[in-house]
Amino acid sequence: MxxxxxxxxxxxxxxxxxxxxxxxxxxxxxxxxxxxxxxxxxxxxxxxxxxxxxxxxxxxxxxxxxxxxxxxxxxxxxxxxxxxxxxxxxxxxxxxxxLAGVGDVDPDGGRITAGAGTSIAAVQAAAAEAGWAYGVDWAARDTATVGGSVATDAGGLHVVAHGSTRAQLLGVEAVLGTGEVLDDLGRLEKDATGYDLSGLLCGSEGTLGVVTAARLRLVPALPDRALAALGFGSWADAVTAVGLLRRGLPGLEAAEAHGAAEAALVAGHLGASPALDPPPAVTLLVGCAGHGDQVDALAAAVDGLAGVTGAAVADDGARRAALWRHRESMTEAISTLGSPHKMDVSLPADALAGFAEEVPARIAAVAPEARTWLFGHLGDGNLHVNVTGVAPDDAAVDDAVLGLVLERRGSISAEHGVGTAKRRWAAEQRGPTAMAAMAAIKAALDPAGILNPAVLL
Missing domain, CATH: 3.30.43.10 (Uridine Diphospho-n-acetylenolpyruvylglucosamine Reductase, domain 2)
Incomplete structure (x- = not known):
């Protein structure tokens, strides 16, 4: 260090x-x-x-x-x-x-105010106590914070149902690079008064202002859930299935996918059998929620899918938790192999399967010793490409993956942000006009250039 x-x-x-x-x-x-x-x-x-x-x-x-x-x-x-x-x-x-703590909760309007240092889990708990739910969730919920989620426009497991953090964000309190306090917490659900400054700060990665609190939209709490692990012989079959489920399963709230090697790695890490044994080429975890028994609705939707090679259905809390544990332990299991290169990307639906099939070969071409691990949120086109077995500062792997992303009309950053790792590729994706506009906004809100200067721009 x-x-x-x-x-x-x-x-x-x-x-x-x-x-x-x-x-x-x-x-x-x-x-x-x-x-x-x-x-x-x-x-x-x-x-x-x-x-x-x-x-x-x-x-x-x-x-x-x-x-x-x-x-x-x-x-x-x-x-x-x-x-x-x-x-x-x-x-x-x-x-x-x-800056942690939940403030005002509006049980009638379905809104909550939380300090930037409040964990996502604490927001979820406060929402539940008020009879609502918070629409953003991911495995790091106990340590990830509201401020960080706003800074990166974090997504997670339920984007297919509720959208990313931006869709939940009503307003922020933030300190700009000038040292002035922007109090935008009072914005309403429908408020078209001038620029959406809170939306501007969302995804800015701390380069324009330091978020100190956020006003968040809540979603209805749906008490009944069902979860199924479905096997497919290819990424193409899984992508087609997700498209059908999005149209035919009204309560769909999650559609998560990973490959066979990933399933075996996590099972070994947990000391448990994989959700589907032996693991199929692609495992798709499908979750739905609503009022009343969800198993029949999920079963009916699955019956209409082609290419399903196996299925395991969970309708009670313990079995759902066991299936989710495999998915949520993916990052942890991969990290046992060393410091991974993690590339968080998104692709159009018609490019997802081709990308998933091609990216291991692209990586092998520049780093034969590397291993590729692929999983992600198939419901919203977001895949996490993880590469182990290469040095932390070896950029060749990153370049190979992100180059393929742009070839396939995708985005180099779906929910983790650009950070320092992808600055050059941000310019490649967005182009000079957009980057110049961002730089002008940065100069206006942080004229001294002191807020996270090595990030994004």
């Missing part, structure tokens, strides 16, 4: 005036965890982690760092996978840990 630069004593005193001595952390043994991402692939160094406890304190931190020309990296649960939330260039880390 690189050596951390020293924090200027004058800036240290100024930050202590804002947050208090207990919340400016400079001991390298304490700050080390904030300088490496979840995969271990991206490692940096930081002179300090500062933990403001309010929007006013965040503003004070930003103002003082801007005055000294010191860059900041906002960080929530540090579950990012593209080097977007770690101080790769020696920045100060601005932690949202003290």
């Amino acid at each position: 690189p050596e951390a630069p020293a924090l200027d004593p004058r800036l240290a005193r100024a930050l202590v005036e804002v947050v208090g001595a207990d919340h400016l952390l400079t001991d390298p043994d304490v700050t080390a965890g904030a300088a490496v991402d979840w995969t271990g692939r991206f490692r940096g160094a930081t002179p300090a982690v500062v933990r403001p406890g309010s929007a006013a304190e965040v503003a004070g931190v930003v103002q003082r760092c801007a005055a000294e020309g010191v860059a900041l990296v906002p960080q929530g649960g540090n579950t990012g996978l593209v080097g977007g939330s770690v101080p790769l260039a020696g920045e100060v880390v601005l932690s949202s840990a003290r």
Whole structure:
């Protein structure tokens, strides 16, 4: 890990005036965890982690760092996978840990306000207590935070039913790079008054402002669920099946897929049999929710599919949890093989199967020693390409995958963000006009260029 630069004593005193001595952390043994991402692939160094406890304190931190020309990296649960939330260039880390907590819950309107440091699991629990549900969910729910999910427009398991974080976002409170506080929490469900500044900050990866709180839309809580693991002989058959399920299964809330090697890896990691044994070429996990018994509706929809080679249905909580455990342990199992290259991409439906079949060969052509692991959210066209057996700084594999994505009219970043890992490819995808517009917005909202300067642009 690189050596951390020293924090200027004058800036240290100024930050202590804002947050208090207990919340400016400079001991390298304490700050080390904030300088490496979840995969271990991206490692940096930081002179300090500062933990403001309010929007006013965040503003004070930003103002003082801007005055000294010191860059900041906002960080929530540090579950990012593209080097977007770690101080790769020696920045100060601005932690949202003290910005946690659920505030106002509107049980009639189905809205909730939560601090940026609040975990997704805490939002889900508060929504459930109010008789609602939160439409965003993924395996890192216990550590991933509201601020991070807004910063990356996180998606997860239920995008096919509810959309990504952007679809849940009504408003934010944020501190811009100027040090000014933007209070946009009062926006209503229907509000066409000027620019959607909250929407602008969603997906900006902390480059325009530091999100301190968010107002989130809730969805109806559906009490009855069914889940099936379906086997297919090819990715093409699985993609066709998902298209039919989207049209014919009204309660569809998840359509997750992975290959046979991935199923075997996770089963070995968990010490359990795979959902379908032996694992088929592609396993599709289909979940639906509604009021009343969902098994019959799911069975009827599955009966109308072609190419199903096997099925396992779960209608009770324990069996559903066992099936979901295989899917949600995928990233953990892959990481036991070393620091993976993780590429989060999306493709048009008509390009998904071809991409899934071709990408292992593209990777093997540049890295014969590599192993490719493929899984993702087939319901919304989002695949996670994981590659093990290559050095963390070997960009050839990334270039091969992302080049194929653009050839197939896809996106290089579906839900993890661009971070530092994909900056060059962002320009390739979006083009000079869009990148110039983004740079102009960055200059307007962060004129000193101190917010996550190594990310996205």
